[in-house]
């Protein structure tokens with residue numbers, strides 16, 4: 058396992074040997090400019106990225122205000138504004154067309170190039186001819202594989218065309234042409250060549266998230282759309298695109314790229330210090346630095362010409378939407394669009410026959426779209442970040458290539474001294490880890506000698522260690538905290554991890570959140586750098602795309618099966634929201650459940666609450682109201698959680714009241730309704746919670762219950778198809794029963810719920826900033842749970858929360 062020199066050295070202790078080995082494998086810490094280590098370096102740049110994000114948000118806010126002003130003006134002028142929804146019962150989510158227009162406006166604003174990051178996902182080809190151009194072998198009318206037109210066009214010469222499955226991914230590029238194109242002599246010749254080449258590498262990174270890249274890509278896409286659209290009055294045949302690319306000539310393109318880089322060169326790098334003249338290698342790990350080693354000022358005002366081109370691109374997206382609507386008229390096609398399955402079968406894609414046999418046994422014959430889109434890339438060993446809607450089979454999409462990697466590694470002749478762990482899958486919750494391990498085991502049904510181990514909190518650490526020693530495993534599914542405990546406990550796990558081939562982050566955006574980041578960074582430090590990393594989630598915000606460089610190699614694929622301009626939630630989930638004062642929330646939940654049970658005899662409902670203590674309160678209340686409920690949150694012991702999770706998976710006619718521990722990844726089949734009480738932490742939480750229903754392309758329903766002051770959150774969901782749900786009439790008998798039931802709940806539970814509620818909303822920026830209002834609202838909540846006098850807080854807690862001298866807060870003596 059160790060290099061022989063290291064193995065033979067008698068002078069090194071085991072621990073030191075491991076450390077030296079980690080350094081040799083490239084995993085250890087290193088220092089950066091200004092004496093920073095790589096994580097400090099990374100955080101520094103994250104901070105800057107956040108500031109940038111904030112500036113953009115301000116721009117968006119400005120736009121929104123402008124729009125509101127114009128609506129008000131037109132109202133005053135007696136005209137009905139097109140954006141005003143005439144139906145007062147309907148929340149005013151923008152129609153797709155209006156949303157597009159708003160998007161176009163945003164994109165056209167000076168300095169909004171960054172927003173193009175959103176578009177680095179795939180566009181579906183507008184016509185079969187286009188499909189042909191990008192090198193797919195799909196038949197007309199077949200399921201349309203997402204194709205990243207922007208990337209394709211920008212990289213016409215370098216696209217790797219995978220005719221097998223019709224998806225295209227970027228290969229690493231040859232930069233020698235830059236020299237040939239006269240780039241060398243064009244710029245400031247006093248600046249070192251190495252540096253300029255490095256900049257090109259940044260721009261040309263396979264991830265099109267780069268602002269520079271976007272600028273470059275946009276130029277070409279926009280020009281293409283502009284020319285071909287105007288000529289033909291619609292989206293033109295992509296063969297013309299190819300002609301266009303040729304006619305356009307690479308000169309223009311090179312020139313543009315050259316211009317961008319010229320201006321870049323005049324700016325300092327972020328992170329301080331003049332790094333000119335340093336080679337790429339001097340700057341540190343590419344994987345660690347990612348895209349943060351870029352120049353400071355990246356905004357270039359858009360030219361007038363580009364505005365037209367942007368509008369044309371928007372037209373292209375509009376065309377896509379129009380085409381979708383057309384599909385909607387045709388039932389057969391619609392079904393095909395709604396289905397998560399593609400036409401490709403598992404036995405066609407080079408998987409081991411024993412795996413295919415196991416898949417068939419589990420009922421998997423055809424791949425889902427995300428599986429089709431990712432499998433070939435992942436099997437090639439490339440790094441990838443994958444976005445696909447909830448319930449579309451992402452777990453199998455990463456498990457299959459991971460299993461193949463194990464098979465390949467075990468079949469090689471090298472017989473390592475320490476049995477290596479080849480695959481590490483990290484996920485945020487214990488239940489999800491067990492679920493993934495179970496799915497992996499189902500796929501390994503016919504493979505002898507490959508074992509899966511779960512390492513999660515809430516179980517005995519010693520048991521884990523015993524299992525690790527007695528049953529060597531090749532695949533570990535873990536939550537970050539427990540894995541880190543093992544690594545830090547020096548039980549030898551680090552040595553086993555030295556042979557790691559594949560790292561998977563399921564729910565990657567969540568794992569890269571601040572809550573998990575520190576653990577993750579420490580874990581990454583112990584993993585070999587030569588590995589394949591796969592990041593999967595249904596939501597990948599822009600910020601996460603940037604920070605994903607922490608894990609991924611620079612040349613990674615971004616596979617987005619959601620598609621630009623498409624709704625991020627499954628089409629078959631009916632989404633509504635309901636606004637009611639706090640004091641009615643529990644009655645409303647009870648009413649919604651009763652109504653649903655009447656309509657769906659095989660009901661299976663999940664009620665999400667904001668915190669564990671509020672979950673507990675809701676559970677007790679509904680139980681008192683004679684409903685068939687279970688509770689699930691992090692305050693419950695693991696054995697209980699596992700039992701409830703299994704029971705809910707298997708049952709019908711059951712209600713699960715839960716906190717966000719069940720929000721991500723959990724695959725409870727046939728959930729008929731998801732109710733979210735109170736604002737979710739953010740838009741991503743909303744999407745994941747909602748995604749517990751309507752899985753595998755099935756029907757589902759989601760209701761978001763808000764207090765009037767929480768309505769602002771709807772703004773974050775304005776592109777999702779939420780409709781307003783009328784406030785139900787609660788009869789006096791229910792009110793009476795509710796009061797009775799509430800009075801039976803122990804006051805310690807109520808106090809805990811109040812404290813937790815306060816803590817949760819205090820952590821939400823929009824409300825946490827205004828402490829006085831927060832306390833007023835908390836006191837309303839307190840009344841709604843039957844506490845007429847709000848419970849007191851420990852002085853220390855009040856201080857920590859910034860609530861010490863706020864009127865309405867009582868301090869415990």
Ligand SMILES: Nc1ncnc2c1ncn2[C@@H]1O[C@H](COP(=O)(O)OP(=O)(O)OP(=O)(O)O)[C@@H](O)[C@H]1O
Pocket residue numbers: 420421422423424425428445446447448449450451452453594595721722723724748752753
């Ligand atoms: N090829 C397939 N054929 C049939 N069913 C499949 C296939 N792939 C996955 N499934 C089923 O689809 C369901 C959802 O899969 P999975 O839990 O992997 O979704 P997901 O995309 O990871 O969702 P989430 O975003 O919520 O984590 C599961 O019940 C799984 O068994």
